[in-house]
Amino acid sequence: MQKKYLVNADIIRIIAGFAVVFIHVTDPFLAYPPYYGVGGFPYLILSFLNALSRVCVPLFIMLSGYLLLKPEKTIRIHDFYVRRITRIGIPILFWFSMYFFTLSQTGNHLSFYSLFNSILSVNIGMLYFLIIIFELYIITPLLLIFLKRAGKGSGTAIFIFFIFLTLGLNTITTYLPNTRFLLDGNIFTIFIPFISYYLGGYYLRNITPSSTQRVILLFGLWVILLLTLFSTDNTAVSVVNTQERQFDSINVLIMSILVFILFINNSFIRRCFSKPPALFCIKIVAGSIFGIYLVHQYILMLFNNYTHLNPGNIYSPMLLFVFLKIIAVFAISFGIVAIGRKIPILNKVFGE
Secondary structure, three states, X not given: OOOOXXXXXXXXXXXXXXXXXXXXXXXXXHHOOOOOOOOOHHHHHHXXXXXXXXXXXXXXXXXXXXXXXXXXXXXXXXXXXHHHHHHHHHHHHHHHHHHHHHHHHOOOOOOHHHHHHHHHOOOXXXXXXXXXXXXXXXXXXXXXXXXXXXXXXXXHHHHHHHHHHHHHHHHHHHHOOOOOOOHHHOOOOOOHHHXXXXXXXXXXXXXXXXXXXXXXXXXXXXXXXXXXXXXXXXXXXXXHHOHHHOOOOHHHHHHHHHHHHHHHOOXXXXXXXXXXXXXXXXXXXXXXXXXXXXXXXXXXXXXXXXXXXXXXXXXXXHHHXXXXXXXXXXXXXHHHHHHHOOOOOHHHHHOO
């Protein structure tokens, strides 16, 4: 039986992938001392869009919950683990090796202890996302059993519990920064704050707001974005490191839920991309997003070395150059992944 194609899910996937690239390109500009603290319209625009882009990883997690948490279907646990863990396991091994190899080439001395400690403490850059997905896959059969047997009230209660757990952990981090109670610094617990997003993909899947409700949701998203901008701690080293922009903050949690609801069952979006040419493009780009996530940091690094489009080298119009850089990094990453996905064996490192 052929699976029903979910174009809205792929649109969300593309938005999340582009948002990841946007964050990593714009963070250095927002953290650059001559820009940070001085501001100005270009800086404000970048900061605004950077804050909105923080929904990227939560959206990836919510999409996984949306696609995998279907208790009405029967799954074979053995087949589920073999398929999912094999699919994520090869990218983990390859990109971890790439990460530590690149680190060793930058003058860092790597011993077995430092490698082991980096992995245990999840000090592995953006690859932490692979660990989260891997661990969510492991608990998925248990969640499916729970969702199948639990009543609606019990399921909703556990969803709310994990939302408050996520927000509670963020509160502890914010007001007790020296505490050792940090789940995101341990490979065995890093996935726990993201269970709320994973379950959110399941519990929010059938919400279809009316046109009036969409306007209200958009207004709410605008308000949360403004609060995120104006509640930023101006004494922080840089705006990008403030708690308001972390994935476990109430700001990002609400924004992620609003964006997901606005897009997942949006009939207007479905109609806009219903034509075969549009669907073809969406499928090609969406199928490459996981690979783009993995490869874009290396493209960005090479781009910085050879173009020098970095903070301090870019002047007016700063916004134009920054957006051109974002588009270039995304497009080059997409080209490499699209080619790599066609090559046997190599396609496995991109999660095929």
